[in-house]
Amino acid sequence: MTLSPPRYALAEHRLRPRQDRVWTIFSVNVRLRGLRIFPLLLVGFGFVATFVPLFLTELFSTYGLSSGPSLASFYSAYNNLMLFIFTLLMSAVVGSGIIADDLRTKSISLYLSRPITVLDYLVGKAGVVGALLALLAILPGVLTAVLVGVLGYVSATVAAEAIGIFLGTGTLLVLVFTGFAVLLSSLTDRKSFAGAGIFAVLLSLEIVASVLYAATNQVSALYLAPWEDVLSVARWGFGVSTPGASLDPSVALSIVIALPVVLYGATYVRLRRLEVMTE
Amino acid sequence: MLIEASGLSKNYGSVPALGPVDIALPEGSVGLVGPNGAGKTTLLRLLLGLIRPTSGSARVLGLDASLDGLEVRARVGYMPEHECLVPEMTGVGFVSYMGRLSGLDPSTSLSRAHDVLHFVGFREERYRRISEYSMGMRQRVKLAQAIVHDPPLVLLDEPTAGLDPQGRDEMLELLKALTRQTGKSVVLSSHILGDVEGVCDNLLVLDGGRVIAQGPLRKLLSLGGNTVVVRIRGDPRPFLAALAVRGLRCDQVGDEYRIARPPRGERELFEIARETRTQIRHLGRSLQSVEDLFLELVRDHESHPGARAP
Numbered sequence: 001m002t003l004s005p006p007r008y009a010l011a012e013h014r015l016r017p018r019q020d021r022v023w024t025i026f027s028v029n030v031r032l033r034g035l036r037i038f039p040l041l042l043v044g045f046g047f048v049a050t051f052v053p054l055f056l057t058e059l060f061s062t063y064g065l066s067s068g069p070s071l072a073s074f075y076s077a078y079n080n081l082m083l084f085i086f087t088l089l090m091s092a093v094v095g096s097g098i099i100a101d102d103l104r105t106k107s108i109s110l111y112l113s114r115p116i117t118v119l120d121y122l123v124g125k126a127g128v129v130g131a132l133l134a135l136l137a138i139l140p141g142v143l144t145a146v147l148v149g150v151l152g153y154v155s156a157t158v159a160a161e162a163i164g165i166f167l168g169t170g171t172l173l174v175l176v177f178t179g180f181a182v183l184l185s186s187l188t189d190r191k192s193f194a195g196a197g198i199f200a201v202l203l204s205l206e207i208v209a210s211v212l213y214a215a216t217n218q219v220s221a222l223y224l225a226p227w228e229d230v231l232s233v234a235r236w237g238f239g240v241s242t243p244g245a246s247l248d249p250s251v252a253l254s255i256v257i258a259l260p261v262v263l264y265g266a267t268y269v270r271l272r273r274l275e276v277m278t279e
Numbered sequence: 280m281l282i283e284a285s286g287l288s289k290n291y292g293s294v295p296a297l298g299p300v301d302i303a304l305p306e307g308s309v310g311l312v313g314p315n316g317a318g319k320t321t322l323l324r325l326l327l328g329l330i331r332p333t334s335g336s337a338r339v340l341g342l343d344a345s346l347d348g349l350e351v352r353a354r355v356g357y358m359p360e361h362e363c364l365v366p367e368m369t370g371v372g373f374v375s376y377m378g379r380l381s382g383l384d385p386s387t388s389l390s391r392a393h394d395v396l397h398f399v400g401f402r403e404e405r406y407r408r409i410s411e412y413s414m415g416m417r418q419r420v421k422l423a424q425a426i427v428h429d430p431p432l433v434l435l436d437e438p439t440a441g442l443d444p445q446g447r448d449e450m451l452e453l454l455k456a457l458t459r460q461t462g463k464s465v466v467l468s469s470h471i472l473g474d475v476e477g478v479c480d481n482l483l484v485l486d487g488g489r490v491i492a493q494g495p496l497r498k499l500l501s502l503g504g505n506t507v508v509v510r511i512r513g514d515p516r517p518f519l520a521a522l523a524v525r526g527l528r529c530d531q532v533g534d535e536y537r538i539a540r541p542p543r544g545e546r547e548l549f550e551i552a553r554e555t556r557t558q559i560r561h562l563g564r565s566l567q568s569v570e571d572l573f574l575e576l577v578r579d580h581e582s583h584p585g586a587r588a589p
Contacts, residue, residue: 015353015381015383016382018349020382021379021380024376032365032368105364105366106359106361106362106363107363109359109361109363110357110364112329113352113357113359114352114380115350115380115381116349116380117349
């Protein structure tokens with residue numbers, strides 16, 4: 001072996017700010033986890049399955065097959081079961097290993113030995129799941145609104161409103177699903193367990209809420225399902241009215257705002273405790 | 280001082296893991312030794328500001344470890360004992376990533392990653408995935424990531440753990456080069472005492488969460504021990520015969536005689552020399568091995584828990 005240590009010392013350098021290091025965690029992990037065959041397939045198929053129906057709906061509305069495009073017609077983006085399925089799959093596939101892999105390889109101890117905080121680490125990691133989910137939950141809606149606005153199918157005001165609502169409700173959806181993903185991923189060092197957990201929890205909340213609603217006819221049972229809460233907020237945002245009883249959008253909005261706070265808070269506490277457990 | 284701690288302690292619930300301890304370690308290479316569960320890893324994590332002390336405080340490079348944890352971690356490199364690499368990344372990609380997490384800009388981090396990987400003996404294999412590396416290569420990548428940001432202090436937790444004899448020798452050569460050629464300060468935590476003996480100038484001995492000895496290694500090695508080294512001019516046989524009569528054990532090593540310290544100390548040896556008309560050219564305390572010292576200190580600590588070596 002040749003021993004030739006770097007004999008120079010680095011010039012006194014100003015450390016890059018912490019947000020730069022968070023960006024590093026995000027960008028490196030997007031490449032590491034996003035640029036793989038299964039996530040890429042999910043992004044591709046998911047984007048097509050959400051963008052195409054929405055864009056076609058707007059197109060048909062424009063050419064008289066319906067009552068003409070309006071803000072409410074954009075709600076069809078959320079009235080698409082594919083959106084739920086693909087965001088659920090993406091959360092389970094990408095979110096499962098986002099922290100669990102670091103626990104398995106114990107690389108989390110190296111992250112935390114650098115000049116970053118647990119919060120920096122959590123933001124960088126959650127950002128990876130969030131960004132990939134946003135490609136399904138936000139981008140198709142925003143892109144459709146931009147396109148139909150540019151093509152003159154709807155007024156600029158309606159297009160701008162639709163973009164704002166897609167950004168708002170899409171962000172809430174991303175925050176909630178990402179919150180479940182990072183929490184469940186931090187609870188185990190087995191990616192497969194985390195993936196199954198994310199899938200099972202999000203799906204079972206939806207199923208349990210639906211079954212309870214069907215059994216009791218109490219609409220409040222649907223508050224249990226985060227997806228139904230997001231739909232309620234989206235309906236309110238796009239001005240869509242539903243026949244019969246529906247969820248109170250202000251309560252649903254409170255739930256989808258509070259839920260990420262609880263989920264990320266629990267993940268933060270879990271990661272802080274991990275420092276002790278890795279002793 | 281490189282590291283100072285005052286009344287530093289850490290409990291996990293009701294279980295004490297460390298201290299309270301007072302520590303003063305100068306710049307240079309420091310061996311941190313102790314049996315499993317002595318508190319070595321807890322001390323390293325306290326010094327990095329990763330965990331908060333139950334009481335007391337520690338200063339690393341003049342910074343408070345618990346209040347300025349981020350600043351400390353920007354100036355300190357850490358090589359954990361356990362596996363901690365990201366197997367999907369290449370060696371150079373991983374080390375560069377760690378450099379960026381330490382605050383280096385991407386281009387500096389990448390060029391430093393190449394330099395330090397070259398230092399630890401990597402050539403083209405630095406472009407291979409870490410999952411393809413042997414245990415020895417992984418240990419060297421762990422060392423490389425600890426020094427990529429050119430820290431003045433490097434904390435190494437059991438750097439030779441899991442290595443075969445050749446890998447261990449190579450790692451120790453690297454550590455010697457690191458301390459002697461780059462002038463970095465190193466804290467080397469190990470339960471393999473031979474590792475510490477070959478690399479370190481100073482020693483900190485922990486047992487049961489307590490400091491049982493600290494100071495320059497050579498001074499500590501010469502303190503304890505019940506062996507005296509003697510060199511003699513002329514015929515040694517009368518002197519050796521007199522030693523045998525008095526029941527003093529004597530071993531010859533080269534031109535030196537290692538003699539069990541007599542009950543009345545070195546003065547008794549001079550009396551024997553005078554009686555046998557033997558000329559003593561040199562008389563001094565024998566340097567023990569770190570292992571002997573450690574065992575002696577632990578024995579003393581167990582029999583007198585309150586006492587502390589210098």
